[in-house]
Amino acid sequence: MNAQASMSDFILQVEHLSMKFGGLVAIGDLSFQAKRGEITALIGPNGAGKTTVFNCITGFYKPTEGMITLNKRDGSTFLLERLPNHEIPARANVARTFQNIRLFSGMTLLENLLVAQHNKLMKASGYTFLGLFGFPSYRQASAESIELARHWLEKADLVDRADDPAGDLPYGAQRRLEIARAMCTGPELLCLDEPAAGLNPKESAALNELLMGIKGTGTSILLIEHDMSVVMQISDHVVVLEYGRKISDGNPASVRTDPRVIAAYLGVDDEEVQEVLTEVGDEDVIEQLDTGPDAAHGPGNSASMMAGPVSDSVEHANEGERVTVSKGASKAAQVDARANSTKSKPAPKSSTAKPRGGRK
Amino acid sequence: MAATVSSGRDAVATPIQRAFREAFYAGAISLGLFVLFIGLRTDQNITNELILVQRWLLLAIVVIAVTVGRFLYVAYAVPAMERSKAEKAATPAVVAEPGFIKQNFNRIGLVILLLYPIAMVLLFGFQGSLKWVDNFGIQILIYVMLAWGLNIVVGLAGLLDLGYVAFYAVGAYAYALLGTHFGLSFWILLPAAGCMAAFWGVMLGFPVLRLRGDYLAIVTLAFGEIIRLVLINWREVTNGSAGISGIPKVSFFGLISFNVSDPNYIAKVLHIAQSGAYYKIFLYYLALGLCLLTAFVTIRLRRLPVGRAWEALREDEIACRSLGINTTTTKLTAFATGAMFGGFAGSFFAARQGFVSPESFVFLESAIILAIVVLGGMGSLGGIAVAALVMIGGTEILRELDFLKAVFGPDFTPELYRMLLFGMAMVIVMLWKPRGFVGSREPTAFLKERRAVSASFTKEGHG
Numbered sequence: 029m030n031a032q033a034s035m036s037d038f039i040l041q042v043e044h045l046s047m048k049f050g051g052l053v054a055i056g057d058l059s060f061q062a063k064r065g066e067i068t069a070l071i072g073p074n075g076a077g078k079t080t081v082f083n084c085i086t087g088f089y090k091p092t093e094g095m096i097t098l099n100k101r102d103g104s105t106f107l108l109e110r111l112p113n114h115e116i117p118a119r120a121n122v123a124r125t126f127q128n129i130r131l132f133s134g135m136t137l138l139e140n141l142l143v144a145q146h147n148k149l150m151k152a153s154g155y156t157f158l159g160l161f162g163f164p165s166y167r168q169a170s171a172e173s174i175e176l177a178r179h180w181l182e183k184a185d186l187v188d189r190a191d192d193p194a195g196d197l198p199y200g201a202q203r204r205l206e207i208a209r210a211m212c213t214g215p216e217l218l219c220l221d222e223p224a225a226g227l228n229p230k231e232s233a234a235l236n237e238l239l240m241g242i243k244g245t246g247t248s249i250l251l252i253e254h255d256m257s258v259v260m261q262i263s264d265h266v267v268v269l270e271y272g273r274k275i276s277d278g279n280p281a282s283v284r285t286d287p288r289v290i291a292a293y294l295g296v297d298d299e300e301v302q303e304v305l306t307e308v309g310d311e312d313v314i315e316q317l318d319t320g321p322d323a324a325h326g327p328g329n330s331a332s333m334m335a336g337p338v339s340d341s342v343e344h345a346n347e348g349e350r351v352t353v354s355k356g357a358s359k360a361a362q363v364d365a366r367a368n369s370t371k372s373k374p375a376p377k378s379s380t381a382k383p384r385g386g387r388k
Numbered sequence: 389m390a391a392t393v394s395s396g397r398d399a400v401a402t403p404i405q406r407a408f409r410e411a412f413y414a415g416a417i418s419l420g421l422f423v424l425f426i427g428l429r430t431d432q433n434i435t436n437e438l439i440l441v442q443r444w445l446l447l448a449i450v451v452i453a454v455t456v457g458r459f460l461y462v463a464y465a466v467p468a469m470e471r472s473k474a475e476k477a478a479t480p481a482v483v484a485e486p487g488f489i490k491q492n493f494n495r496i497g498l499v500i501l502l503l504y505p506i507a508m509v510l511l512f513g514f515q516g517s518l519k520w521v522d523n524f525g526i527q528i529l530i531y532v533m534l535a536w537g538l539n540i541v542v543g544l545a546g547l548l549d550l551g552y553v554a555f556y557a558v559g560a561y562a563y564a565l566l567g568t569h570f571g572l573s574f575w576i577l578l579p580a581a582g583c584m585a586a587f588w589g590v591m592l593g594f595p596v597l598r599l600r601g602d603y604l605a606i607v608t609l610a611f612g613e614i615i616r617l618v619l620i621n622w623r624e625v626t627n628g629s630a631g632i633s634g635i636p637k638v639s640f641f642g643l644i645s646f647n648v649s650d651p652n653y654i655a656k657v658l659h660i661a662q663s664g665a666y667y668k669i670f671l672y673y674l675a676l677g678l679c680l681l682t683a684f685v686t687i688r689l690r691r692l693p694v695g696r697a698w699e700a701l702r703e704d705e706i707a708c709r710s711l712g713i714n715t716t717t718t719k720l721t722a723f724a725t726g727a728m729f730g731g732f733a734g735s736f737f738a739a740r741q742g743f744v745s746p747e748s749f750v751f752l753e754s755a756i757i758l759a760i761v762v763l764g765g766m767g768s769l770g771g772i773a774v775a776a777l778v779m780i781g782g783t784e785i786l787r788e789l790d791f792l793k794a795v796f797g798p799d800f801t802p803e804l805y806r807m808l809l810f811g812m813a814m815v816i817v818m819l820w821k822p823r824g825f826v827g828s829r830e831p832t833a834f835l836k837e838r839r840a841v842s843a844s845f846t847k848e849g850h851g
């Protein structure tokens with residue numbers, strides 16, 4: 029009974045989620061939970077698999093393994109990995125935005141928000157037939173939908189531009205519009221993929237305010253973000269990914285001081301690497317780290333697959349060549365190795381790794 | 389072309405000097421090009437021998453025309469355009485109030501269309517009006533209707549359909565077969581033909597749902613050809629390439645008939661003189677009615693959630709899915725609705741013609757309809773109607789240009805240059821208005837004021 033109650037405290041439960049593209053493990057055995065009414069941040073270096081997690085949650089990818097459970101407020105439960113793509117927003121009420129903004133750029137702002145209310149309006153228009161003959165019930169629903177759109181335009185501070193094409197907006201406004209559009213679907217869980225990317229400090233502050241406003245309405249938010257100030261300010265819970273694996277999970281303060289997170293983000297600096305090596309005393313590691321610059325040092329894997337149309341990349345997903353992520357590349361693993369080695373001298377074999385190919 | 393050649397020396401040359409130089413280049417190039425194309429021609433004489441006809445005069449006319457044209461363009465047209473552009477840039481604040489014609493375009497157009505047959509009868513008499521009402525009026529209206537139907541698929545939903553004529557064929561054959569075998573009336577068969585075409589629209593839609601862009605275009609093209617080949621080869625039913633004749637005429641809801649032998653023939657009912665023109669005029673208004681129905685439904689649909697979903701699909705399919713729109717059914721409804729109007733047009737075509745054969749449903753028809761949609765400006769009904777008027781009316785009017793025979797000799801048949809003109813018109817329009825006649829999009833809802841969306845923001849779709 030008690031367990032039941034705590035279960036539904038979590039709006040989203042991700043259990044043992046894995047996503048493989050050919051041989052590339054984009055997500056490996058990831059489990060985390062998002063509490064209802066909270067802002068949960070998903071952070072990690074470029075290429076960590078954050079967007080892939082989103083694509084699995086919103087049905088754009090079918091996960092290789094694992095279970096994604098969504099508990100709605102009314103008690104109903106959905107297994108998101110089993111729902112078809114378009115039913116996830118429609119039935120499970122999960123809305124999302126995209127890392128590269130995807131607006132209907134030739135339609136006005138208002139139209140963008142009306143398209144988001146498609147399913148509701150479709151029912152009101154009697155699947156087009158009643159609407160075609162101008163039944164009053166549809167006219168009323170249509171007026172209501174415009175009111176809802178106006179509400180979110182006001183929240184996003186875009187109401188003055190309601191009749192302009194979305195493609196004409198400046199970048200920051202497009203980001204806000206995409207959030208407003210997602211909110212018009214009436215979501216219980218809102219997934220935002222790097223909403224603050226490319227915003228100036230003022231826009232970023234406005235975004236924080238918008239997100240806090242959304243949180244105030246009881247909508248839970250799952251947030252991918254690189255901007256630490258945004259994450260620390262507004263999130264209640266942070267999950268950190270590196271190379272598709274969870275390396276830390278907790279409240280912002282504890283995550284911020286977690287050495288594994290610091291290592292993953294900042295990289296262990298060279299002296300420390302030396303230290304690790306000597307402490308571990310592992311010939312293999314020395315050899316491997318000598319072979320070339322580390323993949324995790326540069327901006328390297330920033331290329332997000334979501335830059336192109338999702339379905340295009342999905343179709344090629346199986347053609348990916350077989351790549352295994354070398355453990356040596358993971359900074360968090362190095363920190364682990366160091367921690368372990370200080371405890372007991374025998375070096376953990378886990379830090380030796382399979383051939384150290386690039387991640388491409 | 390010469391502009392790029394001589395750009396280095398432009399700084400010093402005056403426009404006139406440059407114009408002379410470029411005119412010379414253009415003349416030389418056209419001489420080189422046309423000396424074999426136009427200057428010489430192979431022909432047969434009475435004894436079936438191959439002879440070479442020399443047409444130096446014609447060649448000279450063409451080359452001089454090119455030279456003078458280039459000279460005038462470079463010397464006068466280009467500076468004038470630049471001047472007007474500079475003037476426009478200097479006075480940007482004034483937003484010109486659209487003229488009376490532009491504001492009331494639809495109403496004026498409708499009035500003209502309604503009065504057109506009457507005006508023709510007054511001008512040319514019953515017999516003389518036949519040609520104008522039938523060859524121009526009805527012909528153009530059929531294409532307007534087809535193009536508006538295709539517009540739903542291509543212009544709104546952004547799905548490139550190269551086999552649209554298949555639905556036209558389904559509608560025509562549905563009416564022809566059911567009308568001749570079962571004697572059902574046009575008014576029953578019109579919706580039936582529409583439904584049948586819509587059914588085939590869905591049949592086509594299913595397999596191509598996952599295809600996009602070029603692949604979709606190829607499959608739809610193949611579908612159009614399959615339907616035509618079935619019509620040719622399924623002799624027992626369709627009578628093969630001989631076609632079906634004796635298709636019953638349309639009656640005025642069964643009240644007034646247009647068959648001279650019927651007791652309720654129009655001339656007998658209304659006590660007027662016999663004439664074939666009544667039927668044509670009736671058909672004209674029927675076609676106009678069907679067009680208006682198409683326009684009405686399209687305009688209504690655009691403001692309904694389906695219509696918005698179609699346009700959203702054209703803009704970004706992935707975003708659509710992230711908003712819970714079922715893209716499968718949305719695409720299928722677009723195919724079905726577009727096909728249905730194709731079916732209506734087809735059954736009307738069969739009734740008007742009294743005869744159908746696979747000849748009428750070749751790929752070229754699909755291409756022409758698509759060209760009209762593209763020229764008109766994808767998604768805009770007014771632009772498409774104008775494009776149909778220009779393209780179909782233009783090619784029909786070629787038949788009337790007998791005076792050209794005086795210029796190009798008695799065996800000049802202007803109709804043969806139809807496709808050339810078609811192509812030229814397309815190139816010119818695409819250079820001058822790359823987004824078609826009407827390059828802006830009318831929003832379907834507004835908060836404060838309705839402002840047209842410039843086409844530079846809209847997408848063509850990739851599916």
Ligand SMILES: Nc1ncnc2c1ncn2[C@@H]1O[C@H](COP(=O)(O)OP(=O)(O)OP(=O)(O)O)[C@@H](O)[C@H]1O
Pocket residue numbers: 049052054072073074075076077078079080081127329330331332333334341342344345348387
């Ligand atoms: N469709 C796909 N096919 C093949 N590989 C993919 C696909 N999508 C993602 N990947 C790979 O999965 C890994 C994780 O990518 P993802 O886009 O999820 O990273 P991310 O954490 O969102 O990074 P960023 O911060 O740059 O957005 C990358 O190595 C990427 O190349």
Ligand SMILES: [Mg+2]
Pocket residue numbers: 078079080127332334
């Ligand atoms: Mg990403």
